[in-house]
Amino acid sequence: MYKLIIVDDEEEIRDGLSELVDWTSLGFVVAKKLEDGSHAIRYLQEHHVDAVLTDVKMTYASGIDLAQYVREHKPDTKVVILSGFQEFALARDAIRYHVSHYLLKPTDLDEVANVFRQIAAELDEAARKRELDLRQSRDINSLRPLMMEQFFFSLLAGAPWGQNIEELQGRLRQSGLPVDPLNGKVSEMKAEWSMAHQAVQKNVDRHTISAAITKEKEQIYYTCIHVSDNRFVIIGSALVPMSEHDLLKRTEQYFMHVQNTFLSLLGVSIRLESLKLYEGLSALLESYHEQRDLSPGEPVTAEEEQTEREKDKDRIIIREAKQYIMDHFEMDLALTDVARHVGLNPVYFSRLFKQETGKNYSDFVISIRIQKAMEYLKDPFYKVYEIGHLVGYKNTKYFHKLFKRQTGLTPSEYRDQL
Known part of the structure; x- marks a missing residue:
């Protein structure tokens, strides 16, 4: 069903047009009855409407004002104007704003039905064209690769x-x-x-x-x-x-x-x-x-x-991952954090990292931390127990164990050799 609003400052005319025309058989449903063009404009700002049936003379905003708004903001909406005046200026303005039909009062309901039957056909054709354009666009997109x-x-x-x-x-x-x-x-x-x-x-x-x-x-x-x-x-x-x-x-x-x-x-x-x-x-x-x-x-x-x-x-992504690890080695550096940084799935990143570097992610992080620890050990200012914390290990025994596994020496033995 296409949505229609009826706009007229006379309640009897609004109700009569709404009730005496068999809108359902024409493919329309009356979405709203409004008493002024200004009310209709506010309604159109928030709702989709396919057609407008409006009086031309109203208190605040006329049917021509409403047609102008539709032309500028809702160009696909059809406008039909009812008027008790057969004035050239009104007809000229109606043409300027692409009004679909200009009907004179007193209104012939059969003529209204014929007009909206034609409008429904036009809306059907426009819908078919949009669907065809959409289908062609999909075809083009599928063929574009x-x-x-x-x-x-x-x-x-x-x-x-x-x-x-x-x-x-x-x-x-x-x-x-x-x-x-x-x-x-x-x-x-x-x-x-x-x-x-x-x-x-x-x-x-x-x-x-x-x-x-x-x-x-x-x-x-x-x-x-x-x-x-x-x-x-x-x-x-x-x-x-x-x-x-x-x-x-x-x-x-x-x-x-x-x-x-x-x-x-x-x-x-x-x-x-x-x-x-x-x-x-x-x-x-x-x-x-x-x-x-x-x-x-x-x-x-x-x-x-x-x-x-x-x-x-070393691909760009792996180089960037390595750099990120070296910049944040002292933090609680989870594999998921690094994978997110380079924009890859964690499982896939883990496999790729091993493939490109020859090391598991955790082994690489350990090697970076131990390398940094060896640099710290060269400076007598740092205590051995402090260095483990500086490179990301809060458990001193675990740090000593990893250091010896990597170098064959405990941190103290390594410093003594220096």
């Missing part, structure tokens, strides 16, 4: 429009990526995976991978491109200005999400091979062209590849 993937894949494969900035911008907008090709920062991750079962490999194709992991997060769009049997590239484009550190951090956080998703849903183990930042798509494109132009006679050696991996061993 594929459109983005195809865009980047074509770009990196050497599409002829890749060097045309205007066409490049047009393709970006079409893919939902309003990024300046020259200035919008772009991050690129290369990763590889190993299949737990051969059957999984057969069921994973380029499109399903892309659909599974492409999404918008914190004003960055990501897309995945399957470039070979066991390698893929994830490209993230920032839609808002942000620092290099923030973009790299958020991009790596996204990869951690992807990594966890692949493992839990597909049984696929993936690792991050490299993470780079480019000042725009043009720079990214140039990088790929340079890589493609390298002659086959200059392969990357295993030693060079190993060196590159060692350089990237």
Whole structure:
């Protein structure tokens, strides 16, 4: 049912219009009867109404004033004016504010019914159009990951429009990526995976991978491109200005999400091979062209590849976690606190920390604290029993036990050696 309000300063007319017209058969329900345009405006400020049937002459706010308010604030609401005056000025104002119909008193109820039957049809058509637009929008959103993937894949494969900035911008907008090709920062991750079962490999194709992991997060769009049997590239484009550190951090956080998703849903183990930042798509494109132009006679050696991996061993997120631990080592530092700081699930963070550092989280915290304790022991100002408290251990015996396990000496023996 569409909601209708009736506005007239004469109670008899309000009641008559409400009761003598079969509104239900027309698809309407009378939500409110009001005696002045000012009352109607206040009502419209707090309630949704599909149609207004109003007198033109009232005490404080006229039907024209009401039509003006509707035009400016509720443009989808239909307005029908009743008037005892066939004046050109009133009709002109009614047209200006897009009044649906201008009816003269005395009112013919059949004519009112015909007018609102037509309005109901118009509202039905508008509702159908909104539903169609919404469905199309959903279709576009569901296809956008594929459109983005195809865009980047074509770009990196050497599409002829890749060097045309205007066409490049047009393709970006079409893919939902309003990024300046020259200035919008772009991050690129290369990763590889190993299949737990051969059957999984057969069921994973380029499109399903892309659909599974492409999404918008914190004003960055990501897309995945399957470039070979066991390698893929994830490209993230920032839609808002942000620092290099923030973009790299958020991009790596996204990869951690992807990594966890692949493992839990597909049984696929993936690792991050490299993470780079480019000042725009043009720079990214140039990088790929340079890589493609390298002659086959200059392969990357295993030693060079190993060196590159060692350089990237500690990812941004793990470096940030380590720094957070070193800055707060003296506190009661729970794993959940550090995981929350870097934006990861605690269970996943624990597994990732071990994978990247080779140490359990608790072992790493102990090693940092003992290292700090060794520094304190070099200063005779500090008493041995005080140092345990300074590095986060309230139980002195437990501190001595951990110190000896790490160094082979008690704190006193270590100080004596110094």
